[in-house]
Amino acid sequence: MERRLVIKQVLIMAGGLALLPSCLREQGKSTIKLQHLDVSMEQENLLADIAETIIPRTKTPGAKELKLHLFVLKMLDDCYEEADQRLFMSGLSAFNEKTADQFSKSFRKLSVHQREGILTKLEKDPAPELSAFYKIMKDKTIDGYLNSKYVMTSLIIYELVPGRYNGYFPVKTA
Amino acid sequence: MPNINIDAAKANTYDVIVIGSGISGGWAAKEFTEKGFKTLVLERGRDVQHIKDYPTTNKYPFEFEHIGEPALSIKKENPIVSRCYAFKEDAMHFMVKDNEHPYVQEKPFDWIRGYQVGGKSLLWARQTQRWSDFDFEGPARDDFAVDWPIRYKDIASWYSYVEKFAGISGNKDGLAELPDGDFLPAFPLNAAEDYFKGVIKSRYSNRHVISARCAHLSKPNQIHLDQGRAKCQNRTLCQRGCPFGGYFSSNASTLPWAAKTGNLTLRPFSVVESVIYDDAKGKVTGVSVVDTNTKETTAYYARIVFVNAGALNTNLILLNSKSKRFPNGLGNDSGVLGKYVAFHNYSARISAEYDGLKQFATDGRNPAGGGYMPRFRNVFKQETNFKRGYAAGFYASRYMERDRSGIGGSLKDSLLHGKLSPWIVGSHMMGETIPKESNFVSLSTDKKDSWGVPLLNIAVAYDENDELMKKDYIEQLTEMFTEAGFKNITPNVSSQAPGLDIHEMGGARMGHDPKTSILNKWNQMHACNNVFVTDGACMTSTSTQNPSLTYMAFTARSVDYAVKSMNQGEI
Incomplete structure (x- = not known):
């Protein structure tokens, strides 16, 4: 048990995934170990704020607390083509620049209201250079949320052992 | 051989050798060990307890x-096995990676394999239906392949025998084309499935929707x-292995049962490169095994060899077992070994709301x-422009639609409070394919695997009959779905290669005549009476039933026969 505890402390929990921390602890680099992506600490923090804007803390935890941005990075790093990874990273830079141009400050320094305004606009009419980035970011943030340990054990309970089947389960029709 | 170490040979001698520990090998092990025979089960992969x-x-x-x-890197390294629906992080450790045991695709074929103790019995979809005489009489009536040397009456009691032990859930539906078995209670159809069943019953006299029969313990008996x-x-x-033993696998059922007798020796990491035929004795004396860890080759000896390596690997072993008497592979006087391979056509499905x-x-x-819809085409008489027919799965479910539009608190709300979808219904075809000489496997003449065994060359493809049948399936299901008032009917025809059905069969088929078949009605080699094949390689035709239950019944029946023959001194 003790060994497990130590391992748990070393790993970073994102959603429910256990991620390895980056080895080198290089100054200004992402906190998790990535094989293909080169992500700075600043970019990681920006992704955290975007994720939190998509799924904010309400009465229940939001994206930041569940580290869903790290889930996005892990999935992008391991399960996407290099071309998609490039589009994501260039889209992230473009997003940062556009926001800075428009508000003369970075996304991270904006109010929640302003942040929501930016993403709502992006949602409706994404600039071509941002569309791939935003689609992956949003899809994976939602996937990470719905598959997070928190949601699966507290909100939409995943049953590992149902022990039953009812093919005529009554439900409200409305 | 004068230098042979007699003691070593003795230590390596058993009553019976079973090659393979999957669904049929496990049954052979259970039957022989229960009857008191010292049995060596050879498995090419690792142990899975x-x-x-x-x-x-x-x-x-x-x-x-x-x-x-x-991960994408795994998919890219393994394009073949990645096409299998079950190749996910929860079960991919039970599936053979592409580079682990390569083969030659003379024609595209996705060969999906499970090299470990239990084989694919850990991974199978657990659907279990009996054959009827409409199936066994198929080749003779419809003029293809060769006549099956058995009929339903020969195997009915063996179906019961294996069903009782394995645990098969189903209803007694009283259909001539799909005989009832010794069932545990069926898993019931749901509201929409029942509705469709009713529609079909009222509109068609010879079409039926029944609860799928499966190898699950809905209500275990003492034997389970x-x-x-x-x-x-x-x-x-299920594909992860069941901690309850809720479904039948070699690992949960036959192998531990065999082990309890004290008569089982299970040897993992053992690739059988060939079966040893002794020209002087005129029979098989054992098998030659390459240990996959040490790469050492060792001979094991027995009175009887059961080849249950999985249909195509059984062909590979037999083709590679050459002797003076059998220069073209063990038992292959007829030249049909490796030929008349067939499979199930799963290349069309359909969905609706x-x-x-x-x-x-x-x-x-x-x-x-x-x-499950048993085959309804060409059952009682020929009625279409293609041979044989297809069974069909039918299933309905409702899922939670979670609206992903928007952001923020409202998005979170709509994600957490989904809305039930309408009933989504679906079906897939399981078509019979016609065994042909041109669908075959053979040994590569120039490429060998890590254990020095020639690679298997696979030349198996769909034909015109499959295309016509696929078209008919789509037409008939569209008609039935329309009758049921289903909307948004969406056919989905796939161009997948053969193999993904994981129902490859034949190559060492059963038959009356040694000139046109490899095995007799007891799954015993015509030309070498102490070798038996009871896995998919023995299949003369494929019909439309999921094949595993039939392999189990063949195996138990064949062991019974082999034991009687040994007792009478015939083997």
Whole structure:
């Protein structure tokens, strides 16, 4: 048990995934170990704020607390083509620049209201250079949320052992 | 051989050798060990012990590295096995990676394999239907392949025998084309499946929707509890290995049962390169095994050899077992060994929506998967422009639609409070393919695997009959779905290569005549009476039933015959 505890402390929990921390602890680099992506600490923090804007803390935890941005990075790093990874990273830079141009400050320094305004606009009419980035970011943030340990054990309970089947389960029709 | 070490030979001698520990090998092991025969089971892969070696069985989705999706690098390294529906993070450790045991695709063929103790019995979809005489009489009536040397009456009692031990859930449906078995209670159809069943019953005299029959313990009997198995818990995570032993696998059932007798020796990491034929004795004396760890070759000896390596690997072993008497492969006087390979055509499916019965949904999960439509084409008489026909799965479910539009608190709200979809219904075809000489496997003449065995060359393809049948399936299902008032009917025809059905069969077929078949009616080699083949390689034709139950019944029947023959001194 003790060994497990130590391992748990070393790993970073994102959603429910256990991620390895980056080895080198290089100054200004992402906190998790990535094989293909080169992500700075600043970019990681920006992704955290975007994720939190998509799924904010309400009465229940939001994206930041569940580290869903790290889930996005892990999935992008391991399960996407290099071309998609490039589009994501260039889209992230473009997003940062556009926001800075428009508000003369970075996304991270904006109010929640302003942040929501930016993403709502992006949602409706994404600039071509941002569309791939935003689609992956949003899809994976939602996937990470719905598959997070928190949601699966507290909100939409995943049953590992149902022990039953009812093919005529009554439900409200409305 | 004068230098042979007699003691070593003695230590390596058993009554029986079974090659392979999958669904049929496991049955051979159980039957022989129960009857008191010292049995060596050779498995080319690693050991997988029930429960202990199911590392993912109790994991939540978030406990997998990528919530179940294999990493892109793994998919790219393994394009073949990645096409299999079950190749996910929860079960990919039970599936052979592409480079682990390569083969030559003379024509595209996705060969999906499980090299470990238990083989694919850990991974199978657990659907179990008996054959009827409409199936066994097929080749003779419709003029293809060769006549099956057996009929339903020859195997009916053996179906009962294996059903009682394995535990098969189903209803007694009273259909001539799909004989009833010794069943545990069926998993029921749900509201929409029942509705479709009713529609079909009222519109068609010879079409039926029944509860899928499956190898799950819906209500275990003492014989199942004695195996250490328990009631199926409706997890539908079967491909990970079941900690309850809720479905039948070699690992949960036959192998531990065989081990309890004290007569079983299980040797993993053992690739059989060939079966040893002794020209002087005029029979097989054992097998030659390459240890995959040490690469050492060792001979093991026995009175009888059962070849249950999995249909195509059984062909590979027999083709590679050459002797003076059998220069073209063991038992291959006729030249048909490796030929007349067939499979099941799974290349079309169809889905739709049903707007009714919204007062019902499902709760829990159905391990049987839903409903099953036995073959209704060309059963009682030839009625189409193609030979034979197809069975069809039928299933309905409602899922939670979670609106992903928007952002912020409202998005979170709509994600957490989904809306039940209408009933989504679906079906897939399981078509009979016609065995042909031109669909064959052979040995590569220039390429060998890591153990010095020639690679298997596979030349198996669809034909015109398959295309016509596929078209008919889509037409008929569209008609039936329309009759049922289903909307948005969407056919989905896939161009997948053969193989993904994982129902490859034939190559060492049974038949009356040694000139046109390899095995007789007892699954015994015509030309070498102490070798038996009871896996998919023995199949003369494929019909449309999921094949595993028939392999089990063949195996138990064949062992019974082999033991009687040994006792009478014939073998």
